[in-house]
Amino acid sequence: MRELPSLRRSTVLLIVAAIVLCIPPANALSKRAPGPVIKLTSQTITLPFGDRTFEGDRWAKVANTRCLLCHSKGMIDKQPPLSPDAWKKEILKMRSAYGCPLRDDQIDGLVNFISQVNK
């Protein structure tokens, strides 16, 4: 490569350094003026899974494998006292609207179990 006679080596190094410093870090973006400067940086978090489970007979197992498939136990045990009819409506909604994998012959047993544990 032909060396440019008018630039001394140290000047070239300075220019290179300046260019490098101007490149934003790989995982950060920022806004050019005007306006408020918001810097966006890549983010990683670790979300808790919620590992509380139901205890008891086979209906506890159904609740743990079906209800807790998509949400933690707090979704159930922070509800107000609900009648079995109200629970049945919620459980059927979980199946029809959200796709909870429940068989017809599991509905009444699960309603009964949830109504008991969440009195």
Place this chain on the structure above:
Amino acid sequence: MNRQFSRDTIDSTVLSRRTFIKLAGAFAASGVISASQLSAMAANSIDLPFGNGERRIVNFPQKNDVILLRTRPPLLETPFEVFDQSVFTPNDRFFVRWHLPVIPTTIDVNTFRLRVDGHVRKPLELTLDQILNEFTSVELAAVNQCSGNSRGFFSPRVPGGEWGNGAMGNAMWTGVALKHLLARANVMPGAVQVRFGGLDSGEVPETPVFLKSLSLDHAMDGQVMVAYGMNGTQLPMLNGFPLRLVVPGWYSTYWVKMLNHIEVLDQPDNNFWMRTAYLIPDTPGASMIPGEKNVKMIPINRMVPRSFITNMSNDGAIKVGHRTEVRGIAFGGDAALKEVAFSADGGTNWQPARLGKDHGGYSFRQWHISFTPDRKGPSTMMVRATNINGETQPATPNWNTGGYMRNVIEQVTVRAD
């Protein structure tokens, strides 16, 4: 713009990040946070004033001392004392509400793309760098409130997210006007709605993807924003990093988080989250009688006025003959606040409260008033907001099956000694 506010917010964010780094270190060994670790982090607990209202106060990624309602997908409530501390809600205390359990835990700012497509001439796939630098940035203070904020106070109770009054927050949002993004995509004649989707999804394929829509006119009103900044910094992951829709004056169900898809529709949106979920009675105050049948239901939409007393609580005491300062926050809903009225005698006499700094019509606004109690015994204080459209808070609570849009006049009863 109030720069002082931004600096305060940034400071608190730095603090929370520091705390988070410490916590993250503790979690690194185990990989996931277990319930017992969450429990160990819990400083204390709180009893919200309705049945089954016991809650733990926990830390969560990028969140400090928030009320845990549900771990997965996260429902986190802002403790009410936060609203007494600042008119802007710090990011690390801001409430969190997700519908679907599969939420990305890593966002790379270099590979993230926002798609704008559908009934447009020029579909776009925008990088964050483009959104930050190729569009004019706007800033707006706006209240973000869950449709079901205060659901726990409904009587009779309704199932759902059993929030106290803390499923709301106020932030300074920075972003780009949605209309500029749509203009670049060149919306075709015949477009009727614009639909918004984010990166979250269900655990099973049958779960409907979370999508919300606005009318084209609303989307083009110049106020609806695609925000990348919240209180002067990037959004916390759980508030929708890197982009979320901001729909000033409307309930937060429309403020789609981790927004990565804007789709212009030439037919009204018929998806589950518009057609079946988040429906309110098409009645004054979205109110109906429990058990009432055949009520016409419509998608929830604009917010209504609310006001709160923030420096007094029901177990408090005041002194006869001593000047008592009462303060709080208020907002006008979908229109600017006009006045806040205060009553120290259970609603018999009302007087206007003094309003604090105006951060714009969609923001919380602080109010304060002083009075001197003249007799011993219980004193019931009430506060009532009215917006510039003359809409005010009702004296009796509304009721609906979804537990939405509560805005009854709030009251606090203290003892005068």
